[in-house]
Amino acid sequence: MSLLDFYARNSREALGLLGEHLFLVVISTVVAVAIGVPLGILLTRRPGWRRPILGFANVCQTIPSLALFGFLIPLPFIGGVGARTAIVALVVYALLPIVRNTYTGIVNVDPAVREAGRGMGMTDRELLVMVELPLAAGVIFSGIRVATVIGVGVATLAAAVGDGGLGVYIFRGVSVVDDTLILAGALPAALLALAADGLLGLVERRFAWRT
Amino acid sequence: MTPVLEVRGVGYQLPRGGRSLVTDVHFGVGAGETLVLLGRSGSGKTTTLKLVNRLLEPTTGEIHVAGRTTSEADPHRLRRGIGYVIQDVGLFPHFTIEQNVGLVPRLEGWTPDRVAARVRELLTLVGLDPDHFAGRRPHELSGGQRQRIGVARALAADPPLLLMDEPFGALDPITRVELQREFKRLEEQLRKAVVFVTHDVREGLLLGTRIGLMQDGRLVFVGTPGEFRRSDHPECRAFLEAVA
Numbered sequence: 259m260s261l262l263d264f265y266a267r268n269s270r271e272a273l274g275l276l277g278e279h280l281f282l283v284v285i286s287t288v289v290a291v292a293i294g295v296p297l298g299i300l301l302t303r304r305p306g307w308r309r310p311i312l313g314f315a316n317v318c319q320t321i322p323s324l325a326l327f328g329f330l331i332p333l334p335f336i337g338g339v340g341a342r343t344a345i346v347a348l349v350v351y352a353l354l355p356i357v358r359n360t361y362t363g364i365v366n367v368d369p370a371v372r373e374a375g376r377g378m379g380m381t382d383r384e385l386l387v388m389v390e391l392p393l394a395a396g397v398i399f400s401g402i403r404v405a406t407v408i409g410v411g412v413a414t415l416a417a418a419v420g421d422g423g424l425g426v427y428i429f430r431g432v433s434v435v436d437d438t439l440i441l442a443g444a445l446p447a448a449l450l451a452l453a454a455d456g457l458l459g460l461v462e463r464r465f466a467w468r469t
Numbered sequence: 470m471t472p473v474l475e476v477r478g479v480g481y482q483l484p485r486g487g488r489s490l491v492t493d494v495h496f497g498v499g500a501g502e503t504l505v506l507l508g509r510s511g512s513g514k515t516t517t518l519k520l521v522n523r524l525l526e527p528t529t530g531e532i533h534v535a536g537r538t539t540s541e542a543d544p545h546r547l548r549r550g551i552g553y554v555i556q557d558v559g560l561f562p563h564f565t566i567e568q569n570v571g572l573v574p575r576l577e578g579w580t581p582d583r584v585a586a587r588v589r590e591l592l593t594l595v596g597l598d599p600d601h602f603a604g605r606r607p608h609e610l611s612g613g614q615r616q617r618i619g620v621a622r623a624l625a626a627d628p629p630l631l632l633m634d635e636p637f638g639a640l641d642p643i644t645r646v647e648l649q650r651e652f653k654r655l656e657e658q659l660r661k662a663v664v665f666v667t668h669d670v671r672e673g674l675l676l677g678t679r680i681g682l683m684q685d686g687r688l689v690f691v692g693t694p695g696e697f698r699r700s701d702h703p704e705c706r707a708f709l710e711a712v713a
Contacts, residue, residue, distance in 0.1 A: 374559025377524060377632075378573050378622070379548030392563050467562045468608040 264442050272427075276446055279423035282341070282416055283409045283454075286348030290405055294353050295398065298360025299386065308361065315354040323412045326350065327419045344416035344423075351412050352405035359401025363394025395465035403458035410451040414443065424450075471536060472497035473629045473662035474521065479530030480686075481516055490516045492686045493530070500629065501660035504691075505667060505677030507708065513686040514666040518632050521664065522548045535629050549573050552623030552631040552661070556638045558615045560607040566592070566618055567603040573626045591621040596651060613644035620652070624659070631663045637672065649675055670708045674698075682708070 265272055301308045321329070330336060330343045367390050375385045391398075417425030427443030430436075474497065481491040491513040498504045506514040519525040521532055523544045532539045539547055560569050568575075570591055571584040579587070589599040595617040607615055616636060623631055637645045637652075653676055656663060667673050673680050673694075680697040682690040684704045690697070697705055 368557075368559070368562075370555060370557030370559035371561060372559075373524075373555060374553070374619075375561075377522060377548060377553035377555065377559075379545045379550075379576065380572075381545050384576065389561055393561075468606070 261438055261441055261445070264438055268442075272442065272446075275422060275424050275426055275443075276450075278421075279410075279413055279416075279425075279447065279450065282344055282348060282413045282421070282423055283406060283450075286345045286413075287352055287402065287406050287409055289345065290349045290352030290356055291402060293349070294356030294401075294405075295360050297353075298357045298398075299364065299391075301357070301361045302364045302390075303382075312354075312358060312361070315357055318350045319354045323347070323351065323415055324418060327415055331419060339420045341416075341421050343419045344413070344421040348409050348412055348416075352409050355401040355404040355408070356398070357401075359397050359404075360394065363397030363401075364390045366397070367393045392465070393467060396462050396467070399458060399462040399465060403455060403462060406454045406458060407451045410447060410454060414447050472499040472502075473535055474498040474664065475533040476517075476521070477531045477533075479517070479520055479527045479532060481513075481520055481525055482528045490686050491520065494688045496681055496688060496691060498630070498662040498664060500662050501656075502678045503656060503663040503665055503676055504679050504681055505665045505673040506681050506683055507667060507670065507673045508683035509668060512683040514668075514683050515634055516686075517683070518634055518664060518666055521630075521632055522551045522553060524548075549577060549626060550628050550630075552628045554616075554619050554623045554631065554633040554636045556635040558607075558619040560615055560618060560622075562607050564606070565603065566605050566607070566610075569607065569618060570622045570625055572622065577626055587625060588621075591624055594624070594655065595621045597621075611644075612640050613648060616640065616648060617651075620655075624661075629662060631661050633663065633665045635667055636665075638667070638669070645672075652676065670712050 297311065301311060318326075326347050327343065330347055331339060336342060336346045364386075371389060371393070372385065375389050380388070413423050414425035414428055416423045417429045424443040424447045427439050431439030431441075431443065476494055476496050479491065479494045480489060482489045494513075494517055496504060506517060508514045516525060520527045521534070521539070523539055527540070534542075534547065534551065561572075564572070567585070567588050570588045571579075574584045574587055588603060592599040592602055597614060597617055602610075602614075607618070610618065619636065623633075637648050640648060649672060656676075665673075665676055674697070677694055679691060679693055681688050682697070682702070682704055690700055690702050690705055692700065698709065700706070
């Protein structure tokens with residue numbers, strides 16, 4: 259059976275899984291941005307926290323993703339079988355690139371620009387909002403882009419904890435040794451990753467200030 | 470007449486018992502005066518400048534700006550009332566020239582019309598056509614034009630005191646001389662109190678109404694350019710011989 263035949267017969271299910279997949283990636287990226295950007299800003303204000311926090315985020319990133327889903331299942335409140343577990347795991351993966359790029363983007367703002375701003379009497383908040391964040395926006399968006407692309411891939415594992423998404427086809431295909439079924443999950447996931455990359459890349463370029 | 474800036478016995482020591490970068494510095498600068506702080510790299514010129522607008526906090530002594538003790542002022546309000554020009558200019562690349570020049574007035578809550586009028590006035594003052602430059606961004610300008618904008622920005626809220634840290638140091642020699650001459654003319658017209666840091670003796674002698682020579686964190690000589698030329702202080706001689 260060809261891939262097109264498969265989609266023609268299972269269009270409702272396929273679209274449903276694509277929707278679940280998108281939902282997982284969007285929610286987890288939004289949560290990761292909401293946590294990661296403020297955390298990255300905090301690290302620029304508390305240099306002593308940089309090593310422990312970036313170190314911890316780094317360690318999280320090294321946990322094999324399937325293992326992370328497995329670890330989370332038995333945990334109370336955040337674990338269990340279902341969307342919550344998958345979202346927590348995806349947020350953990352998305353955090354590092356977002357925190358790191360927020361921190362790096364702000365720290366790499368031209369020191370002369372920062373000194374001029376402070377010398378003209380800008381408060382720390384004014385400097386952050388009017389200067390540092392706009393100038394770091396390109397780097398921050400590049401972190402969000404990386405996080406999203408990783409998220410699209412990792413979200414295929416959500417199926418392992420019973421949370422649907424395009425991984426359902428992949429796992430099913432692997433268990434019955436059906437290449438078409440594996441492709442039915444993998445191909446749209448790959449296209450989704452490319453689309454997210456392209457779209458967020460456009461946003462990123464919008465913030466490339468010439469100096 | 471009381472000076473615009475009075476520095477009394479000011480010192481700065483690095484935190485946690487570190488080295489003293491500035492020790493027991495006294496000077497005053499009145500309206501229309503330009504005090505050039507001359508000295509080698511690491512002699513404490515820039516540190517002294519930053520103590521005035523509290524980018525660094527003095528560890529000893531007192532500073533008065535326009536009759537007020539700086540340590541009692543809100544540091545942000547204090548800095549908005551002092552023009553500050555640095556070698557690397559530090560224009561905001563995501564702001565237009567108009568937004569860059571109008572920054573302090575906007576922070577101070579001026580109405581947009583008043584800011585716009587002030588920006589036009591300042592651009593004209595530093596020799597840049599407002600119609601041509603106001604809407605541009607810093608990367609479209611040459612080095613000399615950028616530092617003209619840097620000076621305009623420092624003058625925006627009409628502060629009585631200007632602090633300038635090697636403002637023309639990064640420019641090519643011809644542009645540097647142009648800007649030095651323009652600045653001299655501007656200062657004769659505006660009569661601000663200026664503290665001008667440089668290690669270039671010629672620049673100091675051209676622009677300074679007085680020269681303050683710094684060595685190892687101390688102000689070892691203060692006098693007019695004429696007095697500086699005649700001084701037999703070894704560090705004065707060393708600087709003069711370097712350009713003889």
